[in-house]
Amino acid sequence: MEKEKSFWRIAFERGLVAGVILLLISLIGMLEAFKGREIIGGLFTMSQVLIVGTLYLTGAASGKLAQNNLRQSALGAMLTGAVGGFTTGLLPIIGTLVNLRSVLLNASPELYKILSFGTGPYLGLVVLTIVGALSGLAAVLLNLVKGWPRQAINNSLVAIIMLGLLADLFRVTIEQWGNLSVLLSWMLAIKGLSYAGVAAILAVTFGLSYLKGRKPAQAGSVSIFQQKGPKKYAAWLAAGIGLLLVPPILGVYFSEVLDNVGIYILMGLGMNILLGYTGMFNLGFVAYYALGAYTVGVLTSPETSANPIPWIAAMPVALLVAIIAGVVLSIPVLRMRGDYLGIVTLGFGEIIRILAGSDLLKPWIGGANGITQIARPGIALWLTKAVPGFQIQQTVYYVILFFVIVGIFLSIRLRDSRQGRAWMAIREDEDVAQAMGIDLVNVKLLAVIVSSALGGLAGALFAGRLSSTYPQSYTLMVSLNALCLIIVGGMGSIPGVVAGSLALVGLPDLLREFGEFRMLVYGALLVVMMLVKPEGLLPAEAAKREFHTEENAPAAAD
Amino acid sequence: MAMLELENVHTYYGNIHALKGISMKVEKGEIVTLIGANGAGKTTTLRTITGILRPREGKVTLNGEDLSQFKAHEIVYKGVSMVPEGRGIFGRLTVSENLDMGAYSRKDKNFAPDLERIFNLFPRLKERRSQVAGTLSGGEQQMLAMARALMARPQLILMDEPSMGLAPVLVEAIFDTIVQINKEGTTVLLVEQNALMALSIASRGYVLQTGTIVLHDTAENLKKNEMVQKAYLGME
Incomplete structure (x- = not known):
């Protein structure tokens, strides 16, 4: 009896938590910002997905507490959902009785309409409570489904939400195919996905999951890219062709977003060598990025140089400047560890940004006005002229893609080298690494050189892509983004850098509404990651071991 | 010429005088043990030999070569390996x-x-x-x-408390292996709190007390020494 009581209590409290989360995202304006994003045209908006999703997930969390008792589990989840819905539903009622708007700017009638699903405030309370209870129940019932159907449901939900969110872009993209656009246009409603589109997504995900689920699970499933033989080459070839076809097929906007992602991948690779491999915490990474961009700017813009040189000639100089700055700034701080290193490098990053905007250096680097008319990579300009209809964002993509591949190749080779092993030994234990004969100074300096070169390269590409550079672009946020993306992707993992960049740089660019709430989403995402998947989205081998030791360790008794 | 020799070594942690003039020798092929209580300076001695700490006075030589000209990682290349405290x-x-x-x-x-x-x-x-x-x-x-x-x-292996935190039966296995390693030609400097075990496999021993060597003798004699028996072997 005692145990059961505590279960209901927990379920109740989780409901309150769900309510607080929903009230928070309502009052900061997030729900309202997403009301225009229809996932399924005329049926479901992103705001509603957020409401139902929150109630569903907290309901599922409660339901899991009583897994072996279906009735209790279902009732608990319903209680959580209903309490969450009820708490949230109180807001429109309070809002109509008292004027909240003088304090809470986002407490608008529009918000109340969303929260009550279009009904009035009092009926809305009932509706929300019922929706909450049903969401909880659905969560528990879905949890009963196992195997491939379960996988299919999860995948199709994710696919529908993602495609629905991106429906506007999807439309713009297929419109530029001309007559070919009829191939896919039936999937879209006026806003969001059409019913036919949803049906198609369901058919595809269920079909794929069924085919996959029928095959017996192989022990330690290996991705096709890691398999041996012709299959592997075919897979890489297909991936390569796919990447090359992105700009013509997906169009200008996607290319621009991917350009940004590529620049952050390069920075993430640099940060990964410092923090992921060597364990050196650097919050001033933006300094290398800024130096790379400004070097290219100063050398190639007619505003700052009497004899402007092409981008490709300035780029190596940019790398050199970034490397020199990296080494010079590192020498005094190489002996520091952990947080101390982070704080000192944070200062360096800020110094560079302030210098870039200062009046002192204005005659040479433009001060607050920045530098414009920076040369773009020549090959991109040539491609833009050579291929009709190609925009600069699409051609720069190829330049960035090339350097990203070079960066990834370099990272892999270094990771598997003697140097790479020395980095990891330092990360594990500096003193012991030294006792193995590792020269701490040289090995750390090499890490700094490679990572600052990658940072400088990212900056050079950034300046060359936009053809301008301003001091405001080089805030602490750049360093933090690079840091967050390797945490989310998986510390010390190269695929993780790519996944992290796509998730943290690509997605917010695609979803304009996120822009305002970027930091909030980052924070929440980091907390959730630490709780659910602390090793990252695509973790490195060593991190997998660290976080899942109990699974691969034979009993360690002695 | 001794393989490893410490001559009047003084080492400091900032202002703390940790080693107050230590002199000791390890000959080729020996097992020599350095015993002492917590905080006596045993680990400091090893850290000074391996170059992580620098003696402010005195010198450490390996086969007659002064080690102070080398950085910590370079000393490894001279043939000195370390088994760190707490295993590392x-x-x-x-x-x-x-x-x-x-x-x-x-x-x-x-x-x-x-x-x-x-x-x-x-x-x-x-x-x-x-x-x-x-x-x-x-x-x-x-x-x-x-x-x-x-x-x-390595020609010389330095071991920092290999018995720490291990069950007695394992300690014996570890010490058997140390003897085996020594027989195969590696000189051993063994730092231990477990004086009984250390003295049973070593040929000579030094006793360290608050940064000073207070006793030096063959292992046999040390085992019989009244002071050692009282302080480190738990005998009355």
């Missing part, structure tokens, strides 16, 4: 990767005979080759730390 294995790397790190200072890449030798000494490590070192038991980790030190093919 790389917990997230596998057993094999740890052994590879041990051979970091080697120019040649022919590790097969070394691995064979090590797996003969420690058959347990062979079974656990691909296991993550952090998941090994305490005894296995100690074995790994010793094996890793051997991978560098």
Whole structure:
């Protein structure tokens, strides 16, 4: 009896938590910002997905507490959902009785309409409570489904939400195919996905999951890219062709977003060598990025140089400047560890940004006005002229893609080298690494050189892509983004850098509404990651071991 | 000429005078032990020999060569390996990767005979080759730390409290291995709190008390010494 009581209590409290989360995202304006994003045209908006999703997930969390008792589990989840819905539903009622708007700017009638699903405030309370209870129940019932159907449901939900969110872009993209656009246009409603589109997504995900689920699970499933033989080459070839076809097929906007992602991948690779491999915490990474961009700017813009040189000639100089700055700034701080290193490098990053905007250096680097008319990579300009209809964002993509591949190749080779092993030994234990004969100074300096070169390269590409550079672009946020993306992707993992960049740089660019709430989403995402998947989205081998030791360790008794 | 010689070594941590003029010798082929209580300066002595700490006065020589001109990592290349206190294995790397790190200072890449030798000494490590070192038991980790030190093919191996935190039966196995390693030609300087075990395998011993060597004799004589018996062997 005692145990059961505590279960209901927990379920109740989780409901309150769900309510607080929903009230928070309502009052900061997030729900309202997403009301225009229809996932399924005329049926479901992103705001509603957020409401139902929150109630569903907290309901599922409660339901899991009583897994072996279906009735209790279902009732608990319903209680959580209903309490969450009820708490949230109180807001429109309070809002109509008292004027909240003088304090809470986002407490608008529009918000109340969303929260009550279009009904009035009092009926809305009932509706929300019922929706909450049903969401909880659905969560528990879905949890009963196992195997491939379960996988299919999860995948199709994710696919529908993602495609629905991106429906506007999807439309713009297929419109530029001309007559070919009829191939896919039936999937879209006026806003969001059409019913036919949803049906198609369901058919595809269920079909794929069924085919996959029928095959017996192989022990330690290996991705096709890691398999041996012709299959592997075919897979890489297909991936390569796919990447090359992105700009013509997906169009200008996607290319621009991917350009940004590529620049952050390069920075993430640099940060990964410092923090992921060597364990050196650097919050001033933006300094290398800024130096790379400004070097290219100063050398190639007619505003700052009497004899402007092409981008490709300035780029190596940019790398050199970034490397020199990296080494010079590192020498005094190489002996520091952990947080101390982070704080000192944070200062360096800020110094560079302030210098870039200062009046002192204005005659040479433009001060607050920045530098414009920076040369773009020549090959991109040539491609833009050579291929009709190609925009600069699409051609720069190829330049960035090339350097990203070079960066990834370099990272892999270094990771598997003697140097790479020395980095990891330092990360594990500096003193012991030294006792193995590792020269701490040289090995750390090499890490700094490679990572600052990658940072400088990212900056050079950034300046060359936009053809301008301003001091405001080089805030602490750049360093933090690079840091967050390797945490989310998986510390010390190269695929993780790519996944992290796509998730943290690509997605917010695609979803304009996120822009305002970027930091909030980052924070929440980091907390959730630490709780659910602390090793990252695509973790490195060593991190997998660290976080899942109990699974691969034979009993360690002695 | 002694293999390792410390002459009047003074080492400081900032203003704290940790070693107050230590002199000791280790001859080629010996097992020499340095015993003492917590805080006596045993680990400081080893850190001074390996170059992590610098003596402010006095000098450390290896085969007559002054070690103070070398940095800590360079001393490894001179043939001095360390089994650190608390084992200091790389917990997230596998057993094999740890052994590879041990051979970091080697120019040649022919590790097969070394691995064979090590797996003969420690058959347990062979079974656990691909296991993550952090998941090994305490005894296995100690074995790994010793094996890793051997991978560098040292002429002198420094061991910092190999018995720490191990069950008595394992301590005996570890000490048997130390004797075996010594027989195969490696000189050993063994730092221990477990004086009884250390003196039973060493040829000579030094007793360290608050940064000073208070006694130096053969292991046999030290075992009979009244002061040692009282303070370190728990006899009345």
